[in-house]
Amino acid sequence: MTTQRTVLVIAASEESDASYQQQLQQDRTMVYNILLGGSGIPLPGLSQSALNLDGILLEVGASRSLQLLRYLREQTSAPIVVIDDGDMETAVQAFKNGAVDYLVKDRVTPDDLRLAMRSAIENAELKRELHRSQETFCTSVENMLDCFGIFSAMRDDMGQIMDFRIDYLNAAACENNQMPKAMQIGRGLCEILPTHRDSGLFNDYCQVVETGEPLIKDALVYGDVYGDRRLVRAFDIRATQLNDGFVASWRDVTDRKQLELQLNQTVAELQASQQHNRDLTEAMSQIVWTADCTGAVNYWNQAWYEYTGLSKAESLGLAGVFTVHPDERDRVLALWSHAITQGQSFEVEYRIQNREGEYRWFICRAIPTRDRQNQITGWIGTITDIDQQKQTALALQRSQERLDLA
Numbered sequence: 319m320t321t322q323r324t325v326l327v328i329a330a331s332e333e334s335d336a337s338y339q340q341q342l343q344q345d346r347t348m349v350y351n352i353l354l355g356g357s358g359i360p361l362p363g364l365s366q367s368a369l370n371l372d373g374i375l376l377e378v379g380a381s382r383s384l385q386l387l388r389y390l391r392e393q394t395s396a397p398i399v400v401i402d403d404g405d406m407e408t409a410v411q412a413f414k415n416g417a418v419d420y421l422v423k424d425r426v427t428p429d430d431l432r433l434a435m436r437s438a439i440e441n442a443e444l445k446r447e448l449h450r451s452q453e454t455f456c457t458s459v460e461n462m463l464d465c466f467g468i469f470s471a472m473r474d475d476m477g478q479i480m481d482f483r484i485d486y487l488n489a490a491a492c493e494n495n496q497m498p499k500a501m502q503i504g505r506g507l508c509e510i511l512p513t514h515r516d517s518g519l520f521n522d523y524c525q526v527v528e529t530g531e532p533l534i535k536d537a538l539v540y541g542d543v544y545g546d547r548r549l550v551r552a553f554d555i556r557a558t559q560l561n562d563g564f565v566a567s568w569r570d571v572t573d574r575k576q577l578e579l580q581l582n583q584t585v586a587e588l589q590a591s592q593q594h595n596r597d598l599t600e601a602m603s604q605i606v607w608t609a610d611c612t613g614a615v616n617y618w619n620q621a622w623y624e625y626t627g628l629s630k631a632e633s634l635g636l637a638g639v640f641t642v643h644p645d646e647r648d649r650v651l652a653l654w655s656h657a658i659t660q661g662q663s664f665e666v667e668y669r670i671q672n673r674e675g676e677y678r679w680f681i682c683r684a685i686p687t688r689d690r691q692n693q694i695t696g697w698i699g700t701i702t703d704i705d706q707q708k709q710t711a712l713a714l715q716r717s718q719e720r721l722d723l724a
Contacts, residue, residue, distance in 0.1 A: 323348060323372035323439055326396075328355035328386070330377050338375055341428040348436050371396035373439045377423070378402045384411050391416035397438035401426065418442075465491035469507060470563035471527055479524050481506035482563065494570060496545035513542040526557050526564045533557040537575050605680070605701035607638075611694050613658045622701075627673025643669035643677050661686050661694050667704065678705035
């Protein structure tokens with residue numbers, strides 16, 4: 319559906335009003351709603367009708383001065399096309415007072431008139447759309463948490479880039495630089511932040527302008543004087559060519575970088591601690607093991623493999639129970655199952671077969687490990703050789719039995 323444009327025609331006579339109306343309505347590319355102002359309408363009477371106009375055609379005759387043109391320009395933003403007899407001074411004054419086009423009455427054809435009005439309306443609509451886009455852009459950019467700026471190349475007589483003029487900075491960038499916008503716009507980037515040259519960032523921006531290749535830098539460490547303080551910070555930077563300059567956005571990631579460093583340090587310390595504990599465990603003559611929350615063993619230290627002669631595949635899961643002496647195996651399994659169900663630590667003595675097929679006595683102690691919600695995450699235990707103590711106790715028992723018999 320073709321949009322209808324409202325045009326106010328103010329001519330020097332009623333005959334001219336009708337003629338201009340007829341010529342405009344013959345435009346095949348634009349539909350007009352023509353309002354005829356007439357030469358007799360007083361100026362205040364135009365104020366309400368001028369509010370929603372798309373264009374104005376104003377004929378300036380001997381009886382009509384430029385006062386009406388100035389008044390219309392104050393009342394509306396609609397483009398004004400002026401028709402006059404061709405007086406140079408009148409033409410100059412018409413443009414000074416807001417006219418967008420000037421037509422000579424005796425030379426203008428109907429096609430010229432239609433083209434002039436159509437172009438004036440389309441250009442005005444384009445400007446309004448551009449203005450709305452700029453307002454939307456500025457509103458969006460000003461509310462960004464990231465810093466944003468537009469910069470233009472400042473070149474010497476040989477065409478070499480000497481610096482970049484700051485054309486625009488959003489609120490976040492001004493806060494980042496710790497300087498008000500008025501102290502930065504129009505000045506050189508390296509003038510207010512000279513470390514751009516020493517750090518190589520200035521050369522990087524020159525490459526963006528000269529080659530068109532975008533710049534991406536993550537966690538760039540940059541130190542400079544901001545306001546009255548020297549700060550060293552880390553930034554993520556993105557820059558893209560814009561005409562003979564570039565647009566850039568950057569984000570202060572100093573806190574994130576420090577957290578990453580602290581996290582990496584903590585992880586390294588934790589890994590070192592775990593490795594230290596693992597080394598201690600591996601060096602122990604005592605057998606050490608861990609299991610998941612179901613009771614399946616997922617780790618044996620070296621002492622286990624040296625004693626039993628089994629491989630990892632033969633030892634992990636519940637396979638280790640088959641090394642227990644058959645006389646104690648069912649009792650150990652029942653105790654282990656009860657401990658897992660109740661989440662209770664336990665202690666049990668039983669015999670384990672070694673690589674030579676012999677059985678020795680051991681005492682096994684195990685405790686559950688829990689998370690912050692007190693849920694069992696696994697088990698850790700030790701198996702200690704008590705065969706010598708058992709044999710000594712057995713010898714004492716037998717000696718006591720012989721003594722009692724005697």
